[in-house]
Amino acid sequence: MTSLSISHAHVATDILPARQAPPIKRMPLLKMLFGDILSAALTTGALMTILALMPAVQWGLVDATWTTADPAACRDGGACWAFVGAKLRFILFGLYPPEAQWRPMIMMGLMVGMVLVSLSPALWGRKLVIAWQVAVAMMLTLMWGGVAGLSFVPTSQWGGLPVTLLLALLSLGCGFPFAVFLALGRRSSLPIPSVLSVGLIETVRGLPLVGLLFVASILLPLLLPPTWTIDKLGRTFAALTVFAAAYLAEVIRGGLQAIPAGQIEAAKALGIPHWKAIQHIVMPQAIQKVIPPLTNTAIVMVKNTSLVMIVGVFDMLSAGRSAAMDPTWPAPYREAYLFVGLIYFALCVAISYYARWLELRVKAKDYR
Amino acid sequence: MMSAEQPSNREQSAIAIRNLDKWYGTYHALRNVTLSVKPGERIVICGPSGSGKSTLIRCVNHLEEHQQGEIVVNGVTLNDSLKNIDAIRRDVGMVFQHFNLFPHLTVLENCALPQILSRGTPRKLAEERGMQLLERVRIPEQARKFPGQLSGGQQQRVAIARALCMAPKIMLFDEPTSALDPEMVKEVLETMVALAEDGMTMIVVTHEMGFARRVADRVVFMDRGAIVESSPPDAFFDAPTHERTRSFLSQIVH
Ligand SMILES: Nc1ncnc2c1ncn2[C@@H]1O[C@H](COP(=O)(O)OP(=O)(O)OP(=O)(O)O)[C@@H](O)[C@H]1O
Ligand SMILES: [Mg+2]
Secondary structure, eight states: OOOOOOOOOOOOOSOOOOOOOOOOOOOOHHHHHHSSHHHHHHHHHHHHHHHHHHHHHIIIIISOBOOOSOGGGGOSSSOBHHHHHHHHHHHHHTTSOGGGTHHHHHHHHHHHHHHHHHTSGGGOSHHHHHHHHHHHHHHHHHHHOOSTTOOOOOGGGOOBHHHHHHHHHHHHHHHHHHHHHHHHHHHOSSHHHHHHHHHHHHHHHHSOHHHHHHIIIIIHHHHSOTTOOOOHHHHHHHHHHHHHHHHHHHHHHHHHHTSOHHHHHHHHHTTOOHHHHIIIIIHHHHHHHTHHHHHHHHHHHHHHGGGGGGGTOOBHHHHHHHHHTOTTSOOOHHHHHHHHHHHHHHHHHHHHHHHHHHHHHHHGGGOO | OOOSOOOSOGGGOSEEEEEEEEEETTEEEEEEEEEEEOTTOEEEEEOSTTSSHHHHHHHHTTSSOOSEEEEEETTEEOSSOHHHHHHHHHHEEEEOTTOOOOTTSOHHHHHHHHHHHHHOOOHHHHHHHHHHHHHHTTOGGGTTSOGGGSOHHHHHHHHHHHHHHTOOSEEEEESTTTTSOHHHHHHHHHHHHHHHHTTOEEEEEOOOHHHHHHHOSEEEEEETTEEEEEEOHHHHHHSOOSHHHHHHHHHHOO
């Protein structure tokens, strides 16, 4: 039993002055690296990995040939980065006529500019959507030409980075609205939208992307009437869009499920029409909740565009590979793939950082 | 089942509920409920948990669908006609236990956007009206914040302002203070008292008996989906007629 002893009541007489916080304790380096078994194991493992990678560093940096006009100078065993320099235009633009390559350059500049403008959610709205539609029309016009004195360049001559970027951006951009409707359809209590959405989502998710690309590029022309000639890039784009839509739809559905019923009830009680409530109340919240998985899907889609190589679309990866096939150079496949890989990496890291920034902004709204 | 009263003149009622029955699946949630509310009248509904209080007021603006009986709000009969449902929701505002503010919008946008979306009010006017009502619930300085940055009591006052922006003739409150810390209950109740003094027709589900005594014209006691007793607050608290009312009151009035 505890007995309470009440001796002297304590009453603070005045407010204590604020004092400076004690200095932050720093962990000594050695303790941080080897302080416990797990840290020690990880540190050792990391050191061994670095050691194991030394030959690669030797190859890629120390022994590398950085600049030479003579392919023969590249036969000493080090990496031949001179090859990337010499073939840069081919890797970036593929078979696009060299004298017109300023057009995809401007196109990519426009794309980057639009992406930068679109980063801040404060500007998201109808105007931005219209601006994007205009910008995409301009991008495609630049690529195709045939008007305003620009020479016509068929899609079969498009290639390299512009194709990769266009496919990634457009398949995500067009897949997204499509995905919103699929997600709403799947949650709908009406039988027809629900069955259609579930059917489409499950079919697409049940097929490998490669299969879908084959269906689009080989089967579709056989099935459609011969007068309907949609070019190969267009069909590939359609397949990527449907694929992106199915995956995005499932992500968005997850966000919709996380919205409490009270939100739509409040909207109803305020007399907000159902579709407007979905558009302004439910969807924005649902999408904010699923930024991380949306990012994931976006990154996967950027990399998935490299699969179009299989059906003969000349994206950046195909261009890199063809460049390395040039017999005048000593088969620099590693260099070509590393360079292309680096570009993919930069794209994906950028998406990932942007998403993290966006998420922090959203979090700032609901601290408690 | 005794109905609590017979509305003599339905045309005069702000809300007339007659012989209402509601089932959730096979569960009989409202049993032959009859209640009429005159314009300007303040009704407090109380009763044990699960007695159907929320269900009853949620039927009034069709957040729940009833299966039998009749609900008439300001002369408009609530049926499957979307036009009638819209008309009734225009007249009826609602405040929820958990506020249900829109967390992705600022306080001011919470007040303005519903006007824009349901009435097509120009944004500028909608925001002006939003500010006016935020002043009326005495938190205009929070207009640019997000709901998650406010205290519970402030959030509930925003919710009241948001509902009032639509200029409703009737306000429904579903336990507006029961999710609040004690020190915030007062500020919300004061807002509601002020609203009552302005002559708003109100149905309030609450266990705040002080509020009921001060504001209510009638207190309605519900149990197991039915109205058991309905009388003016003094009679209700001091001389409850029904045994179940007495045992309920003995549990909550200390
Ligand atoms: N959506 C629903 N589906 C099935 N049953 C429901 C649903 N909503 C409420 N009920 C049931 O109906 C009964 C009445 O519920 P209601 O929410 O109206 O009670 P209440 O009086 O508001 O209770 P509380 O004081 O706890 O809020 C309860 O038994 C509840 O379980
Ligand atoms: Mg309730």
